[in-house]
Amino acid sequence: QVQLVESGGGLVQAGGSMRLSCAASGRTFNTYAMGWFRQAPGKEREFVTAIKWSSGDTNYLDSVKGRFTVSRDNTKNTVYLKMNSLKPEDTAVYYCAASRRVGGITLNWNYDDWGQGTQVTVSS
Numbered sequence: 809q810v811q812l813v814e815s816g817g818g819l820v821q822a823g824g825s826m827r828l829s830c831a832a833s834g835r836t837f838n839t840y841a842m843g844w845f846r847q848a849p850g851k852e853r854e855f856v857t858a859i860k861w862s863s864g865d866t867n868y869l870d871s872v873k874g875r876f877t878v879s880r881d882n883t884k885n886t887v888y889l890k891m892n893s894l895k896p897e898d899t900a901v902y903y904c905a906a907s908r909r910v911g912g913i914t915l916n917w918n919y920d921d922w923g924q925g926t927q928v929t930v931s932s
Contacts, residue, residue, distance in 0.1 A: 810834045810906040810921040817902060817926030820894055824930075828889040830904030830923060839906045841913040842887040844878060846900035846928075856902070858913040859887060867914055871897075894930045901925040 816828040830842065843858035857868045857878040866878055877890040887904060905919035912918035 810836055810839060812904050812906060812921060812923035814902065814904050814923045814926040817928045819929045819931065822894060822896055822930055822932050824894050825890070825892045826894060826928060827891070828902055828904075828926060828928070830887045830889075832885045832887070832906060834921075836885050836906075838908045840910055841907045842878075842880065843905045843907065843913060843919055844887075844889050844902060845905060845916055846898075846902045847925075848900040851900075853903070853916055855914045855916065857889065858907075860913070891928075894928075896930045896932050898928060899930045900928060902928050 810832050811834045813831045820826050839861050841858050841860045844856040845853050846856050847853040855869055859866045859878045859880055875893045880887045903925045904923045906921045907919045909918050
């Protein structure tokens with residue numbers, strides 16, 4: 809399996825920016841895509857963005873398009889989530905995940921390994 813460790817979360821004011829990192833280790837050679845999901849209190853976990861490891865192709869949740877950017881550094885086995893123009897509605901625990909399956913990268917059940925999450929809190 810793949811071990812994933814998120815970092816970079818914290819408290820930020822609305823309109824601010826934050827960069828999350830997800831370092832992968834273990835059986836990373838089987839990874840097809842890396843995704844970011846988030847879960848707010850009392851809500852279901854939702855897809856935020858994903859990036860295909862080899863091609864770099866990306867997908868985004870509509871509400872974060874133009875504000876969030878996902879990228880990866882293959883040499884460091886690390887993916888990043890740059891978040892700009894943050895809103896209180898973005899407050900959630902953010903998780904990174906690794907998928908070994910081809911396709912379905914926006915679906916949480918398509919991912920095989922998950923990090924422990926990092927809290928992002930956006931204040932008004």
